[in-house]
Amino acid sequence: MNKILIIEDELVIREELTILLKNAGYLAETVLDFDDCISEVETYNPDLILLDINLPGQDGFRLCSSIRSFSSVPIIFITGRDTPFDELQALTLGG
Template identity: 40%
Template sequence: MFSILLIEDDTSLYTEIKERLGQWSYTVHGVQDFSNVLAEFSQLKPDLVIIDIQLPKFDGFHWCRVIRAVSNVPIIFLSSRDHPTDMVMSMQLGADDFVQKPFHFEVLIAKIQAILRRVYNYSSNQSEFKTWCGAAVDFEKNTVSNEHGTIELTKNEIFILKLLIEKKNSIVTRDSLMNSLWDDKRFISDNTLTVNVNRLRKKLDEIDLGKQIETKVGQGYVALEEEVS
């Protein structure tokens, strides 16, 4: 049974989400003190976090940033705001998905199921290490290390990198990536994939590997094995 921390100050919506997810055998916990969400997160150690953007004290972006600093737990944002920058901001901060209010519960449940299946089945069923361009990729710790240092990736980022490395020097299409990351493309936007890959490439830049992920316009991406001059 997976545990979910729902950071939502709308009592009626919190109750409805908790009841609906309970029907799918998920245990949902709320937040008592919105000024100290991290303490409740640390005590619960949930398998997934759902965060509303508009919260008392600090907004959801703040708490995503704080949680992401100490954990790679999957995070889904909820928001009644419809500005595209909200979704982009959430993904840049390390969120795994974004759901706009009002939403169909079937969509939320499908997203939760896909993320939990991807994150936790993937972690237990895949080989722990892989070498790429002289770097050690640790799928258990979600890290990439070489002589320039170590970077830590989110679950989405490490999964994307794995898919690209498995077909190194070959194009992995955008459709293929989206089908592998999300069970149904209807629940994810093309822009979300772009944000995730750009975020991965930016982190790889920190250890001089960003150029090893090449964009093939209109097709997809390639993980290059040879060093780029």
Template identity: 45%
Template structure:
């Protein structure tokens, strides 16, 4: 059973999410205070974190930053703000997804399932670069590099569609879903993060001006 940590100071909303997810066979834990959230996180080691931005004592940005410095587990940010800046800032800090309030629980569930889904058939190796979706691990010349779930999902999609031109709209639909309402700059931010993880193989992801991106196998 997957464990989800809900960090949300609106108690009614937190309990609604908790009850809904329990009915979907998730093990859930709720924290209302930012100061206590990190302690609970380290003690619990959940499979996914639902994280509000506006929290007492320690805000969601701070919590997201510290979690990402120590873990690659999935983080979905929750906020009443409907701002592209907030969304991009969360992605820059390492969040995997972003939902605005009022939250549609069915859409939230779909995003959780999408992020936690693991396809054991995905395994890739070419010229010193390997990728295993089962462990979300990237290997560069036999050195293991951890990826966040969104980074892994993007890399998997690039590999499965290598040498094809993938528009930002196409990537948004495949990685975030058709219900995603954010701008396509989120794609650029995620690609930037993934390229950094790829190191010397980063140039396999080609930027095609005005068209999108393409993953091309290139020998080094």
């Protein structure tokens, strides 16, 4: 069964994604401690990460770069931001 890690700080979005993914047969885990996302990624070892850009402490772009330093896990950015620069930066960083 595929494991998906959700890194999203908005409670409603995080809960809805978790419910939808579990109902579709995935193992969905969420990050609640945004100061320690890297260790949660290493511990959970997901098959996919759903990553918000606007997070407390550090943004999703910086977190994506940190994850890319040790993992090639697919990362999909989930965000309300829609500028071409955001899209380019997400793709450039490996999302």
